[in-house]
Amino acid sequence: MELTINGERRAFNGDPRRTLLDFLRLDCGLTGTKKGCDHGQCGACTVLVNGQRINSCLSLTLMHEGDTITTIEGVGTPDAPDPLQTAFVRHDGYQCGYCTPGQICSAKGMLAEIAAGWASAVTRDLEGEVVLTREELAERMSGNLCRCGAYSNIVDAILEVAGEARP
Amino acid sequence: MRPFEYRRAEGVEQAGALALAGGRLIAGGTNLLDLMKLQVETPAQLVDVNRLPLREIEPLADGGLRIGALVSNSACAADPRVRAGWPLLARAILAGATFQLRNKATTAGNLCQRTRCHYFYNPDQPCNKRAPGSGCGALGGFNRIHAILGASDQCIATYPGDMAVALAALDAAVVIAAPDGSQRSVPVRGFHRLPGDTPEKDNVLEPGEVILAVTLPPPAGGTQLYRKVRERSSYAFALVSVAAAVRMEGGRIAQASLAFGALAHRPWRDPRVDALLTGARPGDALFAEAADLLLEGAQGRGHNDFKIPLTRRTLVAVLREATGTQPGDQA
Ligand SMILES: Cc1cc2nc3c(=O)[nH]c(=O)nc-3n(C[C@H](O)[C@H](O)[C@H](O)COP(=O)(O)OP(=O)(O)OC[C@H]3O[C@@H](n4cnc5c(N)ncnc54)[C@H](O)[C@@H]3O)c2cc1C
Ligand code: FES
Ligand code: FES
Numbered sequence: 001m002e003l004t005i006n007g008e009r010r011a012f013n014g015d016p017r018r019t020l021l022d023f024l025r026l027d028c029g030l031t032g033t034k035k036g037c038d039h040g041q042c043g044a045c046t047v048l049v050n051g052q053r054i055n056s057c058l059s060l061t062l063m064h065e066g067d068t069i070t071t072i073e074g075v076g077t078p079d080a081p082d083p084l085q086t087a088f089v090r091h092d093g094y095q096c097g098y099c100t101p102g103q104i105c106s107a108k109g110m111l112a113e114i115a116a117g118w119a120s121a122v123t124r125d126l127e128g129e130v131v132l133t134r135e136e137l138a139e140r141m142s143g144n145l146c147r148c149g150a151y152s153n154i155v156d157a158i159l160e161v162a163g164e165a166r167p
Numbered sequence: 168m169r170p171f172e173y174r175r176a177e178g179v180e181q182a183g184a185l186a187l188a189g190g191r192l193i194a195g196g197t198n199l200l201d202l203m204k205l206q207v208e209t210p211a212q213l214v215d216v217n218r219l220p221l222r223e224i225e226p227l228a229d230g231g232l233r234i235g236a237l238v239s240n241s242a243c244a245a246d247p248r249v250r251a252g253w254p255l256l257a258r259a260i261l262a263g264a265t266f267q268l269r270n271k272a273t274t275a276g277n278l279c280q281r282t283r284c285h286y287f288y289n290p291d292q293p294c295n296k297r298a299p300g301s302g303c304g305a306l307g308g309f310n311r312i313h314a315i316l317g318a319s320d321q322c323i324a325t326y327p328g329d330m331a332v333a334l335a336a337l338d339a340a341v342v343i344a345a346p347d348g349s350q351r352s353v354p355v356r357g358f359h360r361l362p363g364d365t366p367e368k369d370n371v372l373e374p375g376e377v378i379l380a381v382t383l384p385p386p387a388g389g390t391q392l393y394r395k396v397r398e399r400s401s402y403a404f405a406l407v408s409v410a411a412a413v414r415m416e417g418g419r420i421a422q423a424s425l426a427f428g429a430l431a432h433r434p435w436r437d438p439r440v441d442a443l444l445t446g447a448r449p450g451d452a453l454f455a456e457a458a459d460l461l462l463e464g465a466q467g468r469g470h471n472d473f474k475i476p477l478t479r480r481t482l483v484a485v486l487r488e489a490t491g492t493q494p495g496d497q498a
Contacts, residue, residue, distance in 0.1 A: 016172070017168045039201050054270050055268060055271070058195075059200070059271065063217060106267065110266065113241075127247075140266060143266060
């Protein structure tokens with residue numbers, strides 16, 4: 001079976017137990033995606049599947065035949081960084097950096113969700129326009145934990161990019 | 168994880184046949200894989216249902232809505248029809264887990280998610296739900312998250328989900344296909360079980376049955392609220408939750424439908440509470456009576472004693488908000 005990772009076709013016919021996270025890290029050498037808890041509780045393993053953010057630790061590789069996966073390596077490179085990566089550097093949106101790839105992939109997914117008008121648990125009007133306040137951002141990024149507690153800088157970095165993205 | 172064989176179901180009948188032969192259905196995988204990694208679940212075969220055509224949200228002739236078993240929780244909560252007609256459902260889904268998890272989690276998988284009881288999660292501990300006959304570690308153990316209603320001396324686990332609590336209040340139904348090709352529709356209110364002597368059975372699904380969809384009756388209107396109380400303000404399971412659909416008419420409660428989460432082995436409903444509220448003038452005395460009725464048989468187990476007053480206060484707060492009354496208002 002095949003899937004596309006960061007624009008490259010990859011084949012997989014290994015052990016059915018291989019999670020997407022382990023496949024990326026161990027078979028594809030894409031070690032940017034991190035394993036924190038391996039149980040859906042921390043968000044370090046967040047990647048984009050067909051544009052949507054998911055926890056790659058709670059998904060089997062075999063279930064992704066034909067899917068398009070973007071990891072942090074596909075989001076941007078040191079020579080051509082994504083605006084989110086630039087903003088994280090500018091705002092010092094990390095300390096140890098372990099959660100950062102997950103934070104950035106998650107933020108990319110979140111910006112697409114906001115563009116699609118998805119409400120969150122703290123959105124007052126379910127049918128109204130979504131405005132990315134700090135409260136909204138905290139709720140929407142709650143699936144990404146940072147043991148170093150770099151949250152305030154992470155929020156600043158994402159808000160800067162979200163603000164620029166707005167017309 | 169224990170080794171398993173992976174099969175992809177090409178049709179509902181094949182999925183049912185494989186499940187009848189002992190295969191375990193997997194949808195989003197966010198609950199099942201978590202439990203397989205801990206060897207709480209050890210299926211010999213996984214049956215991937217993700218390619219089945221159950222991903223649509225469709226209007227029903229009576230004004231209701233049919234939500235396919237594989238519709239992601241995110242897609243359901245974002246659907247404009249759900250947001251407008253059944254906001255309680257969108258609210259409850261958004262109160263659970265995270266965007267990442269909800270992007271994978273499905274309607275059927277969410278309904279069938281298993282308890283978060285610590286003893287169920289730890290194969291080194293006794294648990295009648297995981298290993299029937301081994302005992303219940305929670306009864307005399309750490310039971311802060313456990314049931315205060317409808318528990319048995321075999322099991323005090325709770326059903327942990329949010330979505331199903333809203334579905335119970337909205338009187339939705341689960342459409343189920345049997346392996347012989349027949350279908351049945353079970354009210355969500357009767358889908359999950361009480362533990363009794365067989366806590367290993369979470370719900371009424373029989374071997375080989377496949378959930379096809381959830382159906383919602385036409386919008387009930389009124390005020391719909393989902394209030395979830397938890398240890399932190401996001402990304403945590405409920406300690407107590409209240410789903411309420413309340414319609415007011417001329418200063419009286421014309422219709423009230425309530426359901427409660429994290430109190431029992433299933434989303435908890437008490438038709439007596441709905442009946443007491445319906446037709447009455449809202450006010451604190453009425454709300455106190457409703458809470459008394461609801462909690463009549465409530466039993467704390469030590470660490471979870473606090474759930475009794477917490478449920479009372481949450482119910483009163485939700486009823487005040489739903490009926491537009493203030494603290495101290497009397498009918
Ligand atoms: C860290 C974390 C936090 C969470 N927080 C919350 C929360 O606050 N609130 C909440 O409600 N939930 C929460 N969840 C649980 C989450 O909602 C469930 O994991 C999810 O809904 C399960 O859906 P799934 O499709 O991934 O199910 P799967 O894991 O694929 O399956 C779950 C069960 O459903 C069965 N199943 C799947 N499809 C069918 C079908 N068509 N017919 C019959 N049986 C079927 C499977 O056999 C399995 O037994 C949390 C989960 C995690 C990991
Ligand atoms: S490693 Fe996947 S959520 Fe923690
Ligand atoms: S920067 Fe260290 S965990 Fe977030």
